[in-house]
Amino acid sequence: MLGAAVSVFLSTFENKVDRKGRVSVPSSFRNVLSQQKSTGIILYPSFKHPCLEGSGDERIQEIVSSIDAIDVFSDEAENLQTILADAKQVSVDSDGRVILPHEFVVHAGISDLASFVGLGKSFQIWSPKNFSIHRQKNRLRAREQGATLRIISSSSERT
Amino acid sequence: MLGAAVSVFLSTFENKVDRKGRVSVPSSFRNVLSQQKSTGIILYPSFKHPCLEGSGDERIQEIVSSIDAIDVFSDEAENLQTILADAKQVSVDSDGRVILPHEFVVHAGISDLASFVGLGKSFQIWSPKNFSIHRQKNRLRAREQGATLRIISSSSERT
DNA sequence: GGAGAATATATGGAATTTTATGGTTCTGCA
């Protein structure tokens, strides 16, 4: 196995999507998922960007719990339910691949390549082209604003 | 069935309704129901939207308990009792289909297609057309309020 | 240190199983 397995989604990988919509989940992402004891991956279209949001499927439990915690008929509950209605669970096959549902491929403008972008606790899937535009914009803005990042240190994390 | 699907109703499926009113329950929904050991499905018309609410049949127990817990003569109690009065149990046949009662088809404005919408512990059945309008509205609102995203990220902030 | 063996990853394609869905028959009941 590759270098020390980190327990967060990290880095960017570009993999091929075959004509059945299959694409390999980067090996390091699979390691993170199995550490989370996820049996699959939850995907849903991003509200903000032409990309997909992904995470281990234990995340769904969190959303369902959030819904339970609020009034069933409230707007807020419906907002959360929207995510459930749009989400799909995809299972990782024995070769480490998932099938990207057609609507999702369309939403993200993916054709024959998909970029898996690690965001720590979750990840995104982009068409490489859209992602490079997005990244450029982000970098520019970060530079202009002189973005700073406040690190919250927690002694419980690894050394 | 593989993929140990999460035990919640998830995603949206659009299936055909034949001229006898038969419609396939999405396979993943059937899995959730069988995990719940439901012998059938409880359906009742939503009083908020032109759609049907559905769930495994143990859900009725929860509704009954809720009624018990509140003032017997309150509006709320009456609302809930209305649900009981209007609810019907439908059985899933050996091919995984149910028959939508005619009044329900009318209430939801369903003709030859039905959208099964996963909401976690329950689901809804819509006419695809009405649902797409509803979904659009919800997504817009969710985006404006940012409520959904906030809740999700706060609950996922945990280690 | 390096040749070759053993592993791991990404990817293509075929075989097999599930679903969704249409049609037909059977059955109880009004």
Next chain:
DNA sequence: TGCAGAACCATAAAATTCCATATATTCTCC
């Protein structure tokens, strides 16, 4: 006896499993 609902088949499309291969990458033994 006619009709609604239930149980039965049949089949096409879709999803899942299985197998094969190319290409790295790591390991091991000399």
